Amino acid sequence: MGFIFGSINSSTSKFQGMNRLLFTLWWKKSIRSVAFSRSLIWSVVVAFFILYIFANLLLIAFGLPFILEENVKSGTPISFLNSKLIYFFLIEFIYRFFIQRMPILEMEHYLHLPIRRSQLINYLLIRSFISPLSLIVLILFLPFSIITIGGWAGVIWLMTIFTMSMVLHAMMLWFKQKFGDAVVGIFGIALLSFASFGAAYYGYYEIGILVAPFFEYATQSFIPALVSLIALAAFYYNALTYYKKNSYIESLSSGRKFQFRNNSLGILSRFGLAGEMANAEWKLIMRHKKSRNYFFISLLFLLYGIMFYDDPAINRGGPVNGFRVFAGIFLTGSFLIQYGQLFLSWNSSFFDFYMNRKYGVKALLEGKFILLSFISFVILLLTVPYIYYGWEILLINIVCLIFNLGITIHIFIYFTLWKPKPMDLTKGALFNYEGVGLAQFLLIIPLMIVPLIVYLPFSILMNAYAGLGALALVGVTGLIFRDTLLNISVNKIQKNKYDIASSFRQEL
């Protein structure tokens, strides 16, 4: 109370006082966030997860000087690391794109108050630098700069690297605000990274070598540090002007720029009421930022196939083996896994709508089933190019699709109905844990184990194709009894409908 009402006279102290006030408010907002206060267990899990990541970072950081010392044969560890740094920054750019939060939405709460707009924007932008993301570079390279480089050279080198990371932050402030909603953003980044990593892998050209002298020079001179500081100032100024120009509420609201016009999937209408639900669900996916990103990310997941199929160790088990079956389940189910894990939560804002319709909940589930089948089938078609690694892959993937639609999907539906949580579709996608609960973590277990329980006994006792046959048989059985299996989940919803609806309405 005291400091809030302290008398403030001069304009400078008012300026500082305002910043302090805004900072206090930010702190309160963080500790009072809905996700935090709703469930203690959940925040413990998240905290543990973050600690785990930082422990890993520390391990890598302290291991780095010694690993490089032992393994780098040509040149010094320093020049080796310098030639690879650009890849680190590429990766940093990518994860920043997904994780870094845009500070600017908060503005709408203050725009009508007598706080200067430029002060508000400056404050929000500068505050955004305070983030665990800013620590990653420091943690990762601090031991290296002390142990391997050492002395002032190490300090200046680390300073340069750290400033580069801040440059990325400032760049992202602008980039994500401008392109974050557009598919162009995600795909542009994916393309950029595949191009550069691919080029380095196949040895066309190595961009790392091109920029290595800059970091090399940073161990001898403070000029690179100075250059990055100037770059930081430039990018910060760029973000600042961009935000000032776009600080009206209509430009702050997200998801507005991106609209599909005629995006009904006509084919779905053939399935009656459930088909209509599937159609509505498709529009839901395409018209909300969070679901849209889930959709495109699940398409990116398909590239995991390269990792699975390209690895000779995995292929030692013959053209049909357990790993490939797992890959098949994973690839053909990529959308099912991404989207299905938050099954009902997608509809949390509209759940009363379905409750109000005759057979509405059943139609909703059937609709989701139809849509998931449809998209999974399209995804199967997208995996066809993998027959480059052997035609058996197509066979495995077809069987896995049948199994996913016959069995996995029901497991998913049933498990996610355990305390579904509401979520806000208009908020960002990745690392937005709204709607995610313990059930989503446990889901991965049946997903991996159940198909193997079916496949392994037959493949071990007889042969791999018998295992596939068993998977197909179980899957087809699941498809035949689809209605019965679906009804189990419908009944479960009916039984808990008041609890689910009230938790979706966010009544405490």
Added chain:
Amino acid sequence: MIEIISVTKKYVDSTVLDIPKLEIPRNQCFGLVGNNGAGKTTLFRIILDLIPTTTGHVRNEGHIVSKTEEWKEFTGAYLDEHMLLSYLTPDEYFETLAKIYNLSAEDVEVRLEPFKELFNGEIRGTKKYIRDLSKGNVKKVGIAAAFLGNPSVILLDEPFENLDPSSQIKLKKLIEQAKVDQSCTFLISSHDLDHVTEISDRIVLLEKGKVIKDMKGSSEMMEQELKKYFGAE
């Protein structure tokens, strides 16, 4: 005085607001009515510089609202819950505003004293965050916040919506009191013809972004004319 000078607002395929000239003199209670989509909220947002105009500008006591920010010192507003900080308790929110407006704790008490009746014991002293309050109580917090900075201009969008009848009557009294005591200018949009005609000195009717009626006179007369327009009689 608020002057709206050749203001238009266009989106890609439609014009949502087109007002060549509109002046709201000091100490007037200005009522804004119109069907959904008539542009009431858009006009308020433009006056508050929350959205940019396509052409024209708004002056608030001589300040062009999109150029300066001085007018924010004497302009209070509550349009919707985005203007609140929903993670604070009402008391914390008032304290925060006090800091922003440079008010002392005593000032806050004095300013909120008239709201005691409207608050009905459910706002001050509660440990609930604003996001957990009922819609009506959130509205009360927002309206009180609009009055808090000792403003000479107050904009309220649908202030009677979500309030129970007795709160509506109390709010009307508060507005009339502030008009007399502090010579406040009020801009109020509402669908409630009874209330808005009762407190307003002047009523402007918007249709598809255009002013189609500008009425002054007795509240009975204005109400009758409005009811004719809205097809109630």
